[in-house]
Amino acid sequence: GAGVSQSPSNKVTEKGKDVELRCDPISGHTALYWYRQSLGQGLEFLIYFQGNSAPDKSGLPSDRFSAERTGGSVSTLTIQRTQQEDSAVYLCASSPQVDKPQHFGDGTRLSIL
Amino acid sequence: AQSVAQPEDQVNVAEGNPLTVKCTYSVSGNPYLFWYVQYPNRGLQFLLKYITGDNLVKGSYGFEAEFNKSQTSFHLKKPSALVSDSALYFCAARSGSARQLTFGSGTQLTVLP
Numbered sequence: 758g759a760g761v762s763q764s765p766s767n768k769v770t771e772k773g774k775d776v777e778l779r780c781d782p783i784s785g786h787t788a789l790y791w792y793r794q795s796l797g798q799g800l801e802f803l804i805y806f807q808g809n810s811a812p813d814k815s816g817l818p819s820d821r822f823s824a825e826r827t828g829g830s831v832s833t834l835t836i837q838r839t840q841q842e843d844s845a846v847y848l849c850a851s852s853p854q855v856d857k858p859q860h861f862g863d864g865t866r867l868s869i870l
Numbered sequence: 871a872q873s874v875a876q877p878e879d880q881v882n883v884a885e886g887n888p889l890t891v892k893c894t895y896s897v898s899g900n901p902y903l904f905w906y907v908q909y910p911n912r913g914l915q916f917l918l919k920y921i922t923g924d925n926l927v928k929g930s931y932g933f934e935a936e937f938n939k940s941q942t943s944f945h946l947k948k949p950s951a952l953v954s955d956s957a958l959y960f961c962a963a964r965s966g967s968a969r970q971l972t973f974g975s976g977t978q979l980t981v982l983p
Contacts (some may be wrong), residue, residue, distance in 0.1 A: 761913070790970070792973075798975065798976075799960065799973045799974055799975040799976050800914075800960065800973040802970050802971070802972070805969055805970050807969065813969060813970065816970070848913055848914070850913075850914075855969050856902065856921065858904065858916040858919060859914075859916070859971070860916070861906075861913030861914040861915070862913050863911065863912050863913045864912075864913055866911075
């Protein structure tokens with residue numbers, strides 16, 4: 758079946774612009790995660806959605822970052838007024854429940870000029 | 871707070887030789903432990919997990935990992951490395967009550983022909 762789908766796969770934008778990154782999780786997966794992977798770094802947790810519960814936003818690095826998940830399925834990560842340090846690969850993952858392995862998308866490579 | 875350490879940024883091994891990728895963790899209570907592999911320009915793929923039971927866990931592609939509670943380690947192993955095993959490997963952990971995984975910084979494995 759289809760895996761986690763992320764779009765766009767690559768995004769180049771100018772500093773100060775807003776960007777939206779999209780994640781389509783595996784159908785039926787109630788848990789959805791966003792991570793950031795900077796060059797040579799591990800994965801940095803950003804935000805977690807579980808069903809209809811309030812999201813865990815504890816990893817968002819600043820108020821320029823926000824995310825929503827509509828209808829318990831598709832999620833959008835928005836970065837406002839982008840800065841060069843936002844350049845990274847943004848990974849989305851989903852799982853059927855919190856103690857099951859996460860399935861990752863191939864990520865969106867974001868480059869801020 | 872949860873933490874995961876992968877002390878080696880890079881591991882090189884000759885094809886056919888055994889390989890070990892090291893991981894130590896710090897979580898409260900009983901740990902949930904995972905290994906993921908990442909190929910270039912791709913998301914992470916699940917290899918194996920430990921939640922409870924036998925300390926030796928077998929996973930995909932001939933990989934296994936040994937949970938050692940006294941040393942708080944979860945090293946990844948394979949008896950005979952293949953060139954195709956060359957990739958970036960991530961260890962991850964969480965406590966039973968946590969909802970998010972904490973990832974190590976990754977270890978680049980290179981298997982030399």
